[in-house]
Amino acid sequence: MSRFSQENIVDVPRLNTLDKLEFEESYLRKGKPVVITAGLDGLACSKWSIDYLLERVGLNNVTVRGRTNSDEYKVGKQYIIRETTFREYISDMRAKSVRGLTSYMAVQNISKTFPQLQDDCKIPDIGKLHNGPFLWVAHKGHYEYCHYDPDASLLMMIEGSKRVKLFSCIDLEKMYPNPLGSRGKTIQSQVDCDNVDLEKFPKFSEVTCYSCTLQAGDLLLIPAFWWHQVTSLSDSVSMNAFFGESGEDRYITRIMEEPVWPSFKYWLLNIVEQNRPFASFERTLQRLPLCVENLLLKQFHEVAPQSHVNKLVETIKEYLNLVALPEFNGGGKNPPPLRVRGLRWR
Missing domain, CATH: 2.60.120.650 (Cupin)
Incomplete structure (x- = not known):
């Protein structure tokens, strides 16, 4: 076997x-x-x-x-x-x-x-x-x-x-x-x-x-x-x-297309689920587009086009069964990040 x-x-x-x-x-x-x-x-x-x-x-x-x-x-x-x-x-x-x-x-x-x-x-x-x-x-x-x-x-x-x-x-x-x-x-x-x-x-x-x-x-x-x-x-x-790849958004664009997209989506939702148990997650959701932009910039050193950010936000909302994101009422210059939890585990 x-x-x-x-x-x-x-x-x-x-x-x-x-x-x-x-x-x-x-x-x-x-x-x-x-x-x-x-x-x-x-x-x-x-x-x-x-x-x-x-x-x-x-x-x-x-x-x-x-x-x-x-x-x-x-x-x-x-x-x-x-x-x-x-x-x-x-x-x-x-x-x-x-x-x-x-x-x-x-x-x-x-x-x-x-x-x-x-x-x-x-x-x-x-x-x-x-x-x-x-x-x-x-x-x-x-x-x-x-x-x-x-x-x-x-x-x-x-x-x-x-x-x-x-x-x-x-x-x-x-x-x-x-x-x-x-x-x-x-x-x-x-x-x-x-x-x-x-x-x-x-x-x-x-x-x-x-x-x-x-x-x-x-x-x-x-x-x-x-x-x-x-x-x-x-x-x-x-x-x-x-x-x-070289370029400002070439890598992000490629991994959001077939055949890579399902695996990238799974990776992204894994990070969402890593952050979900924390009390700060509600505040992350309030400013989710910015959190997604920051995650992509940190991980891939690329500035994603707004259309890509929108698609990823909608993907996360669908996974969480959210019709809309919670309203942001202020509270800090920077939102809690979508952070990789357990980095020492790779």
């Missing part, structure tokens, strides 16, 4: 060189995954092996996820976060202790966590940077839960190797997303891609898996709102950054 039939597996295409114009036009804007072989050649970050990092940033404090071997983690529902030093994390990992084999150093903001590396942190210029870059260090065998991000991601393999399974944004329902209101910026799947329960998740058998193995130096474009599940095939170091 844990294997895809051969006809449901497609190899992610590979390019030998990175041409920015071709990359943005043919892959980033069209939402197609692609691997660029040896894409880190000549960049200073390519030397960031575990041993190099120990020497440069071993004493830096990092946040580490725990209990990553649990069934709850593999479907993105629960884990703990602890603080430690990079050296201690690597010591546990290399000792293959219980703690080392159930931990994961994920999504460390390089500029904040490892400022010593900032001068070496040059990444390929492929589009408009939304967020990052971030550093990830995993032990051999680590399974990262299947999820999608609201931005395109460039995954850069620095040391070791990883296997990546990707699934199109068109398969939202077949991927069985966690219920609306789940924590974090991402949407997680309830499916363990290595041990699929097809009796519980029968539609998953219909999806196409886009597969690739990344070696040191390889780059992978993960299109926005595409599901992806990553397994570390060795102790590994990788980096990623989140992107959108």
